Amino acid sequence: MMDPKAAYVAAQWAHDRPLISCRFDPTGQYVFCGSEDAVIERFRISDGVKTILAGGHSTWVNTFAFPDAGNFVVSGGCDGKLTWWEVAAENPAPIRSIQAHGTQWVRSLAVSPDGKLLASSGNDLMVRLWNGSDGSLIREFPGHQKHVYSVTFDPTGKFLLSGDLGGVIRQCEVETGTEVRKFDAAPLYSYNGGQQVDFGGVRALAVSPDGKKLAAGGLHKASNPLGAVHEPLVLIFNWENQTLEKSLIAEGITQGVIWNLRWLSDGSVMGVTGGGNGGFLLFWKPDMEKDYHRFQLPNLARDMDLHSDGIQVATAHHDKHVRITRLEAKPA
C-alpha cells in the first residue's frame, strides 16, 4: 500500500560521474540515467546490473522517453540530438540519431498516451512532434519566446503542453499544432535587474490522471539567482478554467528547485528538489499550500521518476548514485 510517510531507500547504484536525469522504462525492468558525461547508464531494477550506452551523444543527456510501446528508449542531449536505442538489448547501440534541435539543448521529452508520438522541446525555442517509431518529423510548434524547459501530453493525447523559462505554458492541439490557450506560470519566472539574468522557468509539468489539474514546478523567491537563493514552488491550475488554484510551497528548503513532478495514486503530488539542505521528495495535497510530508534523500537530487507500480521512485543524485525509494512500509 502506497504510503509516502513510510518511504525508505531500497537500493542505490553508482556511476563515476554526477547524475542529472533518470527515467523508468514502461515495463519497469530498468532505470535509465544521464550524467555529466556523454553516456547513458541503464540499471536493471532487479539486481542493479549496469550497462553503459555509448556512442549516441557527444555530451550530457538531459532526458528520456519510451515510444513504440516502450520498445525503444529515446535520449535527448545537450548536443541537440535525439537518439533511439533498444530498451532491453544486452548491449544497446544507437539505432538512429537526429539533430532534433540544431545544436541547442534538448530539454524535455514526452510520449503520447498511445505510445506512438514523441514530443521534444529545446533551447531553440521549439517544440517538435516526431513519429516515435521511425523518428520522422510530424509537426513543429513554434511560439515560445524563451528556452522550452518542459513538455508533456494531456491524458487524452489531444493536447501538448510546453513550459518555458519565461513562465509561459502553451497548450497546443496535437492534430493541428494550433495553440489553444496559455497558462500563466509567471510566479515561476523572474528577471533580476541587478544581475541582469532571467531565472526560473517551468522545470516540470504534469497533468493529473483525471485530467482536471495541471501541475507546474520550478522555483520562486529568487532574490539571488547567481547565488542559488530561491525556494521550490509548484503551481496547481484548474484545467477547465485555467485558474491558479493553489501555490504549493516547501518552507525551509533553501536553494531548492522542483526538478520533476508526478501525480500519485491517492491524488497527491510528489516533487523532487535539491537544495542547500540536501535532496527531498516532497508530498502535497493539491488543495493544501504546505507539504504534508517530506522525505530526505541521502544527497542532493536532480531528477525523479515514478515507476509504473506507483510505489518505486527513482532519483538521480549529484553524488553519482541513482536511488530507488519505495513509498511503502519497509518489510519487517
Place this chain on the structure above:
Amino acid sequence: MKLNYPCRTAEHGVARRQFLRGVAAGAAAIAGGYGLCNPAAFGETLRSQQKRIVVFNMHGGLSQLESWDPKPGVDTGGPFLAIPTSVPGIHISELLPLTAQQMHHLCLLRGVNTSEDDHGKGAYLMMTGRRQTPAGEFPQLGAVAAKTLSPEDSGLPGHIVITPGGGGGRGNDSAWLGPKFSSVQLGNGNPPPNTVRPENLSEQSDAARQDFRRRVTERFLNRRRTAVTEAFAYSYEQADKLMRQRDVFDVTKEPASETERYGQHDLGRHCLLARRLLENGISFVQVSHSNYDTHNENFNFHIEQMGEFDRAFSTFVADLANRGMLDSTLIVVLSEFGRTPNVNLYYGRDHWSRAWSVCTAGCRMPRGAVFGATNERGTEVVEGQVDHGNLFHTYLQSVGVDSTGNFNIDGREMPIADPSSKPIEGLLT
C-alpha cells in the same frame, strides 16, 4: 613559450630613449598643477598614432571553460562542446560561434594565474596591474591610457566607463594621476547627465557667463595655482567642450541597422557606443557585461550571457578590423578571475584564479594566436603562465607606452606599472 609572427617590426615600439626625450620635453612644456603630472610625457608622436584601448569587463568572473578554454569530454568540462574557429587548430566554446569567425584577429591568453579569488581584490589587480596595498592606491588602466594616449587638445574625456546601469557620473579610479584622468561614467550607455544647456539660457548668455568665469578663475589661479584649483578649472572647460560635442556620446545617432547588427540589448548598444567613442578619438573605453558570478546554474546563465556577448563582441571586432582600427586599438576581454573547473552541486562554478583566460586583439598583440595553456582538466597552468602585472605591462607596451617608465608626479617618480613585474616575453609583434 615564444610565438613566431611575421610583423615583428620596431615601428610599433617606443624606445626608452625616445620615451625619456618625451618626458623631458613634456616637463619643460608644462608648468604647475597638472603640469607636474606631465601629460606630455610620451610625446606627440605616440598621441598622433591615435592608440586606444577598449576593455570588456565580464563582471563577476567569466568562465574560461564556457568561453576561451573549453575542455569538452572531461569531468570538469561541462556540457558545452568546442567548435573550430577561423584559425585552424584553435577551438573555443560553442557558445561563441560568431566570435569564432573572428579568431584570426584575436589572441587568447590561456595561462592566466592571478591567485586572487576575491571579487574586489581581483577586479582591482586586473584593472591596475597591482595588488591592493594599504600604502596607497594605483591608477586604473583607463586613467593611465587617458594620460598617455589622449591628445592634449582633446575636448573629450579620455577615460570612459559604460556601466550596465546607474545614472552616470565620475569615477574615483585615477589615484595619484589626479581627477582629470578619472573615468566619466555613462550610466547604461546614456550621455553624461546635465550636459544640455537649459532652454531658458540663451547661447549668448551662456558664452558671457563662461567668459566671466574664466576671467575670475584665471585671476585666482595666478595667485593660488594648485592641483585642486587646476582640476576645478579643467572640469569646467572639459564640461563646456563636452556639451558642444555631446552627440559623440549619443548612440541613438547611429543608424537603426547598426543597432540591429550589434543586438537589441544593452550590451549591443554599449558596444556600438564604444565603437562610436573610439572613432571620435577617445583613448579608453570600458564596457561591462553583467553578470557572470554563476555559483548556481552556470550553464544556463552562460547560454544567456554569452549569447548577448557573442553577437555584440564579434560585430565590434569585425567593425574595427574593417575600418582599419585594429592596428591602433587594443581590445581586452577580462574578468576579476575565472571559474572553477569543478561543477558544484547546483550546476554552478565558483571563483577560480589559478588557471583562466583573457582575450585580446589589436595593436601589437599577435593575430590568430593562443599563448599559454592549461592542463587537460583546466585546473592548472602548464605553459605560458602570466599574472595581472604581466598583463598590465603588456597592454601598455602593446599601445606603445613604455610601461617600465615613470610618471613624474609633483617631482616624484611613480612607476607606470608594477616595477617588480614585466611584459609577457615573446608575445608582442
